[in-house]
Structure formats: C-alpha cells, structure tokens
Amino acid sequence: MLSRLYKILNPPSPTESDRVDPQKRVNFGCLGAAQITPGCIVNPSRTHPSVVLYAVAARDAKRAQEFAKEHGFSKSYGGPTGYQDLIDDPEVDVVYNPLPNGLHFEWTMKALKGGKHVLLEKPATNTAAEAAQIFALAECNNLVVLEAFHYRFHPAIQRVKAILDSKELGEIKHVSAILTAPAGTAPEGDIRWSYELGGGSTMDPGCYTVNVLRYLTSSNPTAVLTAKAVPYSSRPEHKQVDKMFWATLSLEPEIIGELHSNLDEPKLFGVIPRMPKLSATIQCEKGTVEIFNFLVPSYYHYITVSPSGGRRRTEKAYTFKGTAKGEDWWTTYRYQLEAFVDKIQGRTPQTWIEPQDTIDNMKWIEAIYEKDGFGSRPTSKYIC
Template sequence: MLRRLYYTLNPPIPTKAAGADPPGKPLNFGSLGAATITPWALVHAAKTHPEVVLYAVAARDTKRAEEFAKKHGFQRSFGGSTGYQDLLDDPKVDVVYNPLPNGLHFEWTMKALKAGKHVLLEKPATNTSAEAAQIFALAESKNLIVLEAFHYRFHPSMQRVKEILDSKELGAIQRISATFTVPSGTAAEGDIRWDYELGGGSVMDPGCYTVSILRYLASSNPTEVLTAKAVPYSTRPEHKQVDKMFWATLSLQPEIIGELHANLDESKIFGFIPRFPTISAKVQCEKGTVEMFNFLAPSIYHSIAVSPKGKRRRVEKAYTFKGVAKGEAWWTTYRYQLEAFVDKVQGRTPQHWLDPQDTIDNMKCVEAIYEKDGFGPRPPSKYIYTED
C-alpha cells in the first residue's frame, strides 16, 4: 500500500530515452477552472501518459490561473472574464477538461465542442438528462469525443466485481446496495455543492456515483423509484431544494432491488470526531454475496469480499488487469480513465468505455429520485447553443 501511495504521489515520469516514441500525436489538454479535483483527476495522471501534454489552464482570477499553471506544470494560463473562452479559442488545445460546477457543465462543454475540442467532463455531466443528450448529439455531429468521468468504472477492481457477477458463480442478483458518505466539513458552508442553481445536492454529488454503480452492476436501468427521502442542507429558503443526504429504493429488471444512500454532511461522533467516509457496494445474489470496499480510491486499498453460500469466504484484490500489458498496481482510477480516454480520442479501442446513453440514463435516474423525494430536479442551463 505504501509503495502504491508513493508512486501515486510521485509517479515515474516517462522519458523519450526510456522507450519508443508515443504511439500517437501528443494531445494538448486545457483545463477550464483551477478546481481542487484537477490535480488528482488530470495532473497526476497526465504525468505518466506520454501522449498527454498539460498545455493550459483558465480561471476567472488571472493570478490564480498563473499560480495554478506554475504549480502544476501547465505551459500557459488564461485569466479574467474571457479566460475560459480564450482557452477554447486557442488552436493548440486539443482536449478540454471540464471540472466546473455542475450547472456550468452544459454551457462550457457545448462551447468546447463548438470550438472543435474533445471533452473529458466531470460527473454528473449536466443538470438534466436533456442537456446530456444535446451534448452527445453535438459531439457526434462534429466527430468529437465526450466522456463523463466516472473514473471508478475504469479500475480493475470494480470490473472484477462485475466479472464475478456476470460469471453467475453466485447466481442471479437479488439486491444491490451502494453507499457513499463523507464527513461534515467536506463541503463547507458556501460550497458550490450547496447551490441549487449550480446543481448542488447529495444526489448530484456522491449520489450520482451510487446510481451509476447500481446500473453498472445490475446491467440494467431502474424501472421505478419505489421510495426516496432526502434531508435539506439547512432550513434557509435557498436550501429548501438542496439535499445534504438521501436514501432511495429502486426496482430494476429482472426482479432486482436497489438501495442507495449518500451523505455530503455526515455528522461528527460526539460532535467533534470526524467520521471515516463510507464508500462501498454490496450485491446479494441467490447463492451468496459480493462486497466492494472503497470503489472511489481502490489504488490505495480496496477489498472484494466474496461469500458463496455453504463455502468459505474469500477476499480478492485487483490492481491490474490479468493478461493486459497496460497498467501498474499504483495506477489510480483517474490514470486508468485517462488511458481509455486518450485511446478513444486517438482512434484506438479503449479497455473500457461509457457510451453516451449510459450518461443520459444516469441523469434520468437522478432526476427520477429528485422527483420522488419532492426536492425536484436541478434547473436547466440558461445557455442556448447556436452555430454562428
């Protein structure tokens, strides 16, 4: 674990002398915004990918953009009120990474596609499923790639869980439970995750992971939201539709029950001891269960507990793919995701992929949960796309 953690933070940077030239033309990445997730989701992963160049970053604050670029190795920065558009207008940018607040995903992804850029888009892709459909329709018309960054899907550990279920070793799936909670303070007062207009709320943030995992492991979409309950972030009027935690029960075919829970504000023990995050998925089948611990950051540590009825329980771990050359035990979910994304952009076949309908269906499910719990879906963007 210590070795994996060390190389995650200090990845061995490939050099031309260490091997052959990269198989494809290096891609210049531009990041919209200097978000806190960017170092993990893009910067660290890019350092070990020979076809990825950290070319530019844009931020509303010019000084912040300059400091972020210098700290993380971007070649240039764009700042000020036109910074985002200036980045998109740069002909040297091949790919745009969009980690902006949820409510801005649609506008700036559409603008990036209009500018002819591929897009690695943070999850959830948009505030509404209709917006997600618009994004992928435009991308297809322009022959561009857009990927919603559900990075956990690209790691060997979650794919191993899916492989166990698909093998029918444990029989038919009966119930899937997915939980994602984080301690109070993770999203501080005033954080964008508490802003309704920007797509805030627990279903949109950790909850969209639980929805994705449910659908992925079940290999089907929910047919109905049976129950849904949410708790508002505060009693203030601006938070009446912003959920800090939720529970939902869904039905899926064939005869599968899904149980989801997410909490963006898990209360402290005795009022002062922070709780550890709970990030797990459990699948109950006819002939036993399988449980995945820590699907979010499995490269640090994870476990896959398989408990067949009448047989000895076993624990598996999967840090690399068997028989596949690509991948190291210390590769994070983001690194595996970047590998697949670059392969797709370069015209190669990625090891794993999320197709457009996957993203659209995930947003439909998020909307259905919000309808059921009474909080209502997040508001659509006011941005209207035009070609001219």
C-alpha cells in the same frame, strides 16, 4: 501496499522508450483552477507520455497564472473571457471541464463547437436532456466526450462485475450502495450547496451510487419505489438542496437497489470526523459479494465473496490480467486517462462509458429528485 502508495504519490517519470512522436501528443486545456484537477489530470499526466498540460483558464487571471506555475501548465488565461480564450486556442486538443455542475452544459457545448474533445466531470449535466444534446453535438462533430466516472476504469470494480456476470453466485437479487463524506468536505458556501449551480448530495456522491447500481446489474431501473432527502439547512435557498438522501429502486429482473449518500455526515460526539463509507454489497441467489472502497480502490480495497454454504474468500485487483495496460499503482484517474487518450487517438480503450449510459444516469438522478420532492436541478440558460 507501501510501495504502491509511494508510487501513487510520487509517480515515476516516463523513460526514453515511453516518449512519443510530438505529432501524437495531446494538449489539455483545463477550465477553472478546480481542486479536483491535480488528482484527475495533473498527477496522472506525469506518467502518460502523450498528455501535455498545455493551458488553464480561470476567472481570476492571477489565480490562473499561479495554478499554471504550480502544476506545470505552459499557458494561462484569465478574466471574463478566459474560458472562451482557452477554447479558441488552436493548440488545445482536449478541454477538461471540472466547473460547477450547472456550468457543465454551457462550457461543454462551447468546447465542442470549438472543435475540442471533452473530459467532463460527473455528473455530466443538470438534466438528461442536456446530456443528450451534448452527445448529439459531439457525434455530429466527430468528437469524444467522456463523463469522468473514473472508478469504472479500475480493475477492482470490473472484477466485481466479472464475478457477478459469471453467475458463480446466481442471479442478482439486491444491491446496496452507500457513499458518504464527513462534515466539512463541502464547507458553508461551497458550490455543492448551491441549487443554481446544480448542488446537492444526490448530484455529488449520490450520482456514484446510481451509477454503480446500474453498472453492476447491467440494467436500468424501472421505477423509484421510495426516496427521501434532508435539506442542507432550513434557509429558503436550501429547500431543494439535499445533504443526504435514501432511495429504493426496482430493476429487472426482480432486483431491488437501495442507495444512500451523505455529503455532510456529522462528527462523532461532535468532534471526531467519521470515516467515509464507500461500499457496494450485492446479494445473489447463492451468496453475496461486497466491495469496500469502490470509489478510490487504488489506495486500498477488498472484495469479499461469500458463497452460501461455501468458504468465504477475499480478492484484490490492482491490475488487469493479460495484455491490458496498467500498473498496480495506477489510480482510477490514471486508468481513465489512458482510456480517454486511446479513444481520441483511434485506439480501442480497455473499457468505455457510452453516451447512453451518461444520459440514463442523469435520467434516474432526476427521477429520484422527482420522487423525494426536491426536483431536478435547473436547466442551463445557455442557448445553443
């Protein structure tokens, strides 16, 4: 474990044999100097020989320059036209879009119109209709868009699904998914508390719980049976911004899913930060499967299989068996980057998130918001 953690934090440099033809390199341009960018793109790119950190854009030109220098981007764009200037750069092949949720639609559409592939942070958009428009334009222009549910590319969650699909424990009956973050993760004034920018717990950690429910059951919900949410504060601007939510959904055949997320879990005794809860538990006809830390399993996880009347076992999956790519220290983001580059270069990725999957996830996030009364996040004002 220590060796794996060390390599995650200090990934080895590519060897001479890893180097690729310059014509096959992929130049990434990043919109915004977001906190997630180092973990999602910068660090994974260090061990991907085809990925080039080419450019970053930010509203503040100085911030863009500093970010580029700190993380090894060759160019920076700043000011009110910085995002569009990056998109207009003919050397940019891929646009990474980690902007606030409410800006995902506008800048992804602009990137696609500029002929760029897009790695798009989750949740893809504020509405399912916007997600559908993005993928329609991508298909029309023969471009790739991937919603960055990075955990889906790791061996751990795929191992859980393989156990369920094998029917070793019979049919799925109940799924519980929970994802919480300690208070302070999104401090006062954070974009995640802005309704206009697509904020809220259901949109942030909650979108993962909706996704993992649908992924593990290989099914879409049929109805939101119950939903409850708590606003971030009593101020009028937060009346539609949830800091936590609970929902119960029905899925076919006869499956019940219970979801919970909290973006602001209070400190214990008011002083001790709580550990995040990152688990999914699946109850089947003949036993139970639980995965602890499905979100970032590369650091540590365990899969507990408990057959009814049988011997419980614990599994871990840091790599794929057989010929699939990967190292035990590859993060979820590194696996995701491998699949994304494979896709845009015409190879078959180990796994993929199809457009309809993204659209359906947004559909059910909206359905939960409709049920709990908080309502969908606002549609983008950008006119295509």
